[in-house]
Amino acid sequence: MKTEKKKRSFVKRIGKRESESILTKRSTPEKILFGIVFVIFALYALTLVLPFVFMFISSLKSSLEYIDDLIAGSTLGLPDKWMFSNYVLAFTEMSVQDSMGKDVYLPQMLLNSIWYTAECIFASVGASALTGYCLSKYRFKLRGFLYGIAIFSMTIPIIGSSGAAMKLAYNLGIYNTPLYPLLTGFSGFGFNFLILYGFFSGIPWSYAEAVFMDGGGHGTTFFKIMLPQAWPAMLTLSIMTFISAWNNYMTPLLYLPDFPTMASGIYRIKLTFTRGGNYPAYYAGLLVSTLPVVLLFICFSDIIMKNFTVGGLKG
């Protein structure tokens, strides 16, 4: 109890000391500068929040009202009647056709998004953890070469290989199959590698030595000691991969045409609107598709902000 009190007062003292730091005291010109910047920031932030307001309001209008408002220039006008039924319509009526002519509806797209994203996270973060750990903690003959290919692959601007990649996907039989994201995503020498390499480098080797003393092996050290310690970085990377995979419409469009995800499927739905369509229901679907990433970000924003660091490229 006493220790708790002591701890609390210490934290208070530290907090007070930080708030009293000379860095937080601003001169008058600085206050003016920060005031102007604050106004600019606030306006910019407002423009970034507006899309959600626009989407939400538009998703609750009737099709006719939406078009009328668009012509009249009152896109942000509130709906006459709040049509929450558009959200039901989005899930029951909006669909795209696969190559066999079968309709794929939004719930199926949601399911596709879930497994596609899960595969991307597992493959990308998993592979990077393996390579990041080995290259940061062991000295072996191929270490320099492997680090070299990681940096080379990331920093040499090679473009135009998508044709060959598509050809390979066809030849391997993974084109338009759930295996595609798993196999192509299992890349241990990308940006995630760089982050995990840095993270593992910071974990002292003495932990491993203690495991060896107790008769543990390299596998035990990695899975039971090192990996649990790297969870902040791995969680951050998983969230980042989640966000990018969930929103990625290009890859599913190119390589998984029969497995439309929320992102690629909604894009394809929009393509069918050439002669008008139910835009409010489309916006409802779009809004629902963004919900998981927004919620995830709200829950983990602090972790992401703290752990997303990249150092230099020198190995």
Next chain:
Amino acid sequence: MENEQVLTKPYSEDPLPTPKKKSAMSNKRAERIFLFLMLALPLLQWLIFWLYVHLDSFILAFQDKRTGEFTFQNFEKFWEMLTSPKGEIKIALKNTLIYFSTEIIILLPVSLLLSYFLYKKILFYKGFRVIFYLPAIVSSMVMVETYTSFISPNGPIAKLLELFGGSIPPQGLLANASTATTTIVVYCIWTGFCGNVLLFGSAMARVPMEILESARLEGCGPFRELVQLILPLIWPTMSTQIIFTCTGIFNSSGPILLFTNGAYETETLAFWIFAQIYGGGKYGGSGNYNIVSATGLCFTLVGAPLILFIRWLFDKIPTVEY
């Protein structure tokens, strides 16, 4: 420095406390097996999906699409598309360089400024930090849809312009070759700070407070603090980001597919390649992988030395350890 210390005392240098040679040998063997099991799959993946793909792309560039015979035809076609007045690749290259310049000249420096003020705990900084990152987490379709509605001839931006005597042409800004690319570039600026702000913000958070405090005691203002103290201290992150941006020079693009699908001279190299591959001809793409590979090879030959030079140049700049 810390990383180096960890690396200089790896397991292999200070082995297990068993003096027996046999035991040491078996430990070395166990280490090798462990490393093999850990690295075999990622390495195999790299060999197939990176090395093989790029080698095959190189071969494709010299192959005829139908017969598969050796030819320079793809390069001739590439040259024609690059040099003819309305050549697709010429337009795509011009637009790509516009997007790249925007990233380097506008997005990176402004992101640094944004990060600085957030780091300096401007009022409501926590909220700003989350809001500024929204474009990175929300599907670009949401942002594009809103932007397109707002800049439509009857949209809120048009209403705002009317107050100042301006207007948006009746066909809109995106359905006009002279304004379409600029309109998409403005969109990219609007939504493009998020990733950099996160990276720079994290790097700034690690800057030792004592350095900034002592500088402040000596009368250092915000500009000098940013340029002469923080920038050198976060240089490893900054230089990595610049190198990555330069690496993506020929991939620089906006969401062309969502805005115009390449119409009104908005194509970029990345989009042009996508359009050639998309559906292998089935959904409208040409499916001509050979011309894509030839084009890619030409730009790689230009880009690779450039990047190597930039990396060499950046390596010359001393980094501060702290």
